[in-house]
Amino acid sequence: MKKVIILNASPRKNFNTARLLKNAQQGALKAGADVEYIDLVNLNYKGCISCFACKRKGSTTNGLCAYKDELRPVLENILQADSIIIGTPVYFSYPTSLFRAFVERLMFPCYSYLKDEVNGGVKRIINKYMPIGLIYTMNCSMEDYKERNYPVILGDDKEFLKKCFGYCEVINAYYTLQFDDYSKYDSNLYDINHKKKYNEENFPKYLELAFDLGKRLAEMN
Ligand SMILES: Cc1cc2nc3c(=O)[nH]c(=O)nc-3n(C[C@H](O)[C@H](O)[C@H](O)COP(=O)(O)O)c2cc1C
Structure with a gap:
């Protein structure tokens, strides 16, 4: 059975x-996965504290962040998971800072500070394949998203993951x-009626996309 972990990095539960994440959860359940849903805001944790325990000579961290706080058991479970959706x-x-801090703790222990002499680039501490789904929600319209350079700014998260x-x-x-x-x-920055109408028409579509994402990732090899 596939294990999917869903992480909400919004402070609102x-x-x-x-x-959207709860719909992704339903999709993953539909695909028969074992799903765990976590509100990151409930956990007391920080981003990487730069202790470099994962880079020390003889380190046995093996892809798991050494810093012991409430995020660590979650990171431990993720190393056993087949897929995560954030x-x-x-x-x-x-x-959000909840997202950023989580991602620092997830990714930094996977990389060494050594050159990969065989494949080039940076040598990996672990080589885990794990499909990831990323869901962003935002106040701005699709046009503003493009105008504000969000595809580039947010695109970095996707590329790193x-x-x-x-x-x-x-x-x-x-x-x-x-x-x-x-x-x-x-609040009068937006035309509220226009926004409500947009959401009546489009939010159900986003919910559907999230459901499909959960299902698809849970079915992926
Ligand atoms: C502190 C703060 C900053 C925000 N900054 C932006 C922003 O830069 N661009 C944007 O499109 N929306 C921004 N928003 C709006 C949220 O991204 C949007 O309402 C989102 O859907 C909220 O997610 P939630 O309903 O899960 O809390 C901001 C909201 C808050 C509270």
């Missing part, structure tokens, strides 16, 4: 990112609703 809102043009684990695909959900009830907030 029931809003846009979580809704969702994050875009905050000031980048993924793909390089590290062999496969990564992305879903973007644009122009998301930020509140359930806009009448309670000072």
Whole structure:
């Protein structure tokens, strides 16, 4: 049975990112996977603390971050998983700090500081193949996404994860609703009716894409 781990890097446990990830979870369950869903905000953890335990001569970390906090058991489970799906809102043009800190701890222990004399590039500490799904949610429209250079800014996450684990695909959900009830907030940057209409039409499509992503990754070899 495939093991899929889903990680929510939004501080909100029931809003846009979580809704999409829960659909990805349903997709993976449909494919018969064993699925674990984690809200990263519940965990007390930091990004890489640059201890370099994973790079020391004779290190036995073997791809697992040495720093012991509440993220470490999750990282340990990920090393045994077949696939992971991470969702994050875009905050000031980048993924959230929950996402960033998680990814630092996930990827840095996989790489040594040695040259790979056989294949070129950097020598790997572990060579794990693990398809990754990335889900971004953002306030901006698809047009703004392009104008603000997000394909390049966010594209780096995909490239790094793909390089590290062999496969990564992305879903973007644009122009998301930020509140359930806009009448309670000072907010006139967007035409709310336009945004609501867009979401009525498009959010179900994003949910479908997320479901398919979960199913597809769980079925992947
Ligand atoms: C601190 C903060 C910064 C944000 N910065 C951006 C941004 O730079 N670009 C953008 O498109 N949306 C931005 N947003 C909007 C969120 O990305 C968007 O509402 C997202 O869907 C929220 O995800 P959630 O519903 O899972 O919390 C920001 C929201 C917050 C709270």
